[in-house]
Amino acid sequence: MAKFRYDILDNEIQQKAIKFRRDHGFSNAEPIRLKSLLLKCNVLTVFRQLSEDFSGMAVKIGEDRFMMVNHDHSLGKQHFTIAHELYHLFIQENFISQSCVTGRFDRKDIEEYKADMFAAYLLLPQEGLTMGINPMELSNPDTIRLETVMKLEQYYSVSRRAILQRLKNIGVITNKTFELYKLDVRRSAAAYGYEMDLYLPGNKDLVLGDYGVKAHQLFENDVISESHYLELMRVIGYNPNDQQFENEKNKDIA
Structure with a gap:
């Protein structure tokens, strides 16, 4: 598929993410409280220990929706997985079930690629990102400070990789800064006084929904x-x- 086709596809997915935000009462700037959203959408969600390369899975049977998330991944990674699975459950047509490795943006699997793009657009809306970045940093690629990146990842509760991928997608950084800032994530966050919860596993054996x-x-x-x-x-x-x-x-x- 030509790049132009991917540009069209990405724009379509972004519009779906914007609509999903709007339909569920979120603006194009604020962060999403995912646990509340899952309860609101009646998605039975179970957090369990899975293999390292298994992010999660989603199942839809009629109007019943189920999601499983790997609680051994960091909370930031789990949030991306949840948003990825929401694409399968609410956006993808004729969806039944899917086991997922999220965040790869692999164009060889078009639905997984679209789910990753949807998660990025849903969690990190461009309007909100640009509002949170100094105009000088925004207008000159690779001038964004690490502290700005960390402030954004904390505000939107996403992993460092997710925020860097999104900033790269909108042209704020190049691959050079991506590779530099993805290193020593926990150490840099601690050095700036942030709590470690976002960067560590969590939600051990948590169940959200009316399973019981x-x-x-x-x-x-x-x-x-x-x-x-x-x-x-x-x-x-x-x-x-x-x-x-x-x-x-x-x-x-x-």
């Missing part, structure tokens, strides 16, 4: 057996024989 409610309804309606119900609940960390749950139950009774 749906499982309980299936049990109450005799669709599944008690043993099947308990098996489903153990997936999200509930064990009725756990002493912690016994203590909590006794408190409720008292």
Whole structure:
């Protein structure tokens, strides 16, 4: 596919990201609270330990949407994965399921490329980025300061690689600065006084959505057996024989 075609494609994806923001009540500048968005969109989301090269997956069955995210990745990387999977679940036509390695922007897989571009546009809107950059840094490629980059990545809660890729995409930096600023990410953030949460794994075994409610309804309606119900609940960390749950139950009774 010729470059011109990719230019058209990128613009189409950007417009879809802008519309998605607008449809869900976000301006073209503010950061997105992804956990709140997932709950609002009724996307059952599970954070689990996956292999290092496995970012996540998405499944859509009818109107039901499911997402799994690798909690061993940094929070910044997880946020990009969530936005990537939102493309599959809400934008891609005739989508059923997909296992993903996000952030590669690989044109050999067109849907994965579009999902990466959608994530970049959704999380890092150009209007917001340009508002957050000094006009002198904005108008002269490769003059943007590292502290400006870190301020943007903190504000939008994305990884260093994601913000650098986006700045490169809009012409603020060249590959030279990209390669320079992608080094020593945690050390540089700590040196400027930022907390490390964004750069470390998190959301261990977290479940967002009504997984437990749906499982309980299936049990109450005799669709599944008690043993099947308990098996489903153990997936999200509930064990009725756990002493912690016994203590909590006794408190409720008292």
